Amino acid sequence: LNKTIILIGGGGHAAVLVELLKALDLRPAGFVDNNAEAIHLQGLPCLGSDEDVLNLDPTKCELVNGVGGSGNTGPRMAVYQRFRKRDFRFVKLVHPSAIVASDALLAEGVQVMAGAILQTGVIVAENTIINTGAIVDHHCRIGAHVHIAPGVVLSGAVTVGDGAHIGTGASIIQGRSIGAGSLVGSGSVVLTDVAPETKVFGVPAIPVARR
Numbered sequence: 001l002n003k004t005i006i007l008i009g010g011g012g013h014a015a016v017l018v019e020l021l022k023a024l025d026l027r028p029a030g031f032v033d034n035n036a037e038a039i040h041l042q043g044l045p046c047l048g049s050d051e052d053v054l055n056l057d058p059t060k061c062e063l064v065n066g067v068g069g070s071g072n073t074g075p076r077m078a079v080y081q082r083f084r085k086r087d088f089r090f091v092k093l094v095h096p097s098a099i100v101a102s103d104a105l106l107a108e109g110v111q112v113m114a115g116a117i118l119q120t121g122v123i124v125a126e127n128t129i130i131n132t133g134a135i136v137d138h139h140c141r142i143g144a145h146v147h148i149a150p151g152v153v154l155s156g157a158v159t160v161g162d163g164a165h166i167g168t169g170a171s172i173i174q175g176r177s178i179g180a181g182s183l184v185g186s187g188s189v190v191l192t193d194v195a196p197e198t199k200v201f202g203v204p205a206i207p208v209a210r211r
């Protein structure tokens with residue numbers, strides 16, 4: 001990590017990533033944000049918009065995807081794909097307080113936030129967030145562009161498809177499969193498989209609509 005680090009996005013998730021980077025003794029050169037609502041990011045300079053980064057030499061910088069989301073994983077996925085198409089690379093980040101099994105496999109751009117636990121045999125595909133304090137137990141397979149929100153518990157051998165969002169504090173029992181693009185509401189207890197592109201919530205979680 002000796003290239004210039006640039007944070008894409010200036011909202012709440014980006015602010016938490018600045019702290020994560022600090023815990024790793026890394027400081028980004030700045031952030032870019034296409035929206036006016038960028039929050040103050042610990043004095044980091046705003047370097048402009050996404051387009052300004054696209055004009056840089058992709059071999060000279062590394063990116064951190066600062067776009068989070070509270071249900072819609074689309075905007076984060078769009079940022080990742082847009083920059084990857086132009087040969088930019090995304091840093092894989094693991095907070096020093098996270099516990100990650102020695103054989104867990106984390107792909108490019110995965111972000112494991114403070115206090116998360118990933119047990120043996122876990123595989124996480126690109127651009128996925130394992131957020132604060134989430135538990136991903138043994139042999140879970142998590143797709144790309146997934147958001148495992150704070151405090152989620154995935155029991156052993158759960159499968160989560162690409163682009164799914166598992167809401168804050170939800171629990172999923174062992175061996176279940178959450179389809180790509182699905183949304184599990186916060187606090188839900190998932191006892192059965194969830195079809196792709198389906199919104200479920202409640203205890204036990206039941207489908208409420210197609211997304």
Ligand SMILES: CC(C)(COP(=O)(O)OP(=O)(O)OC[C@H]1O[C@@H](n2cnc3c(N)ncnc32)[C@H](O)[C@@H]1OP(=O)(O)O)[C@@H](O)C(=O)NCCC(=O)NCCS
Nearest residue numbers: 069070071131149150166167168184185186187188201202
């Ligand atoms: C599921 C979710 C997306 C809401 O979906 P929605 O279709 O917009 O639902 P609404 O807010 O319009 O609520 C519709 C009804 O469902 C209920 N409901 C919504 N979410 C619920 C949940 N997670 N569990 C139980 N009931 C829920 C509401 O109370 C409401 O009930 P009512 O009709 O009796 O008043 C949202 O509740 C959620 O869980 N989001 C995830 C948030 C998250 O993970 N954030 C992480 C940030 S890092």
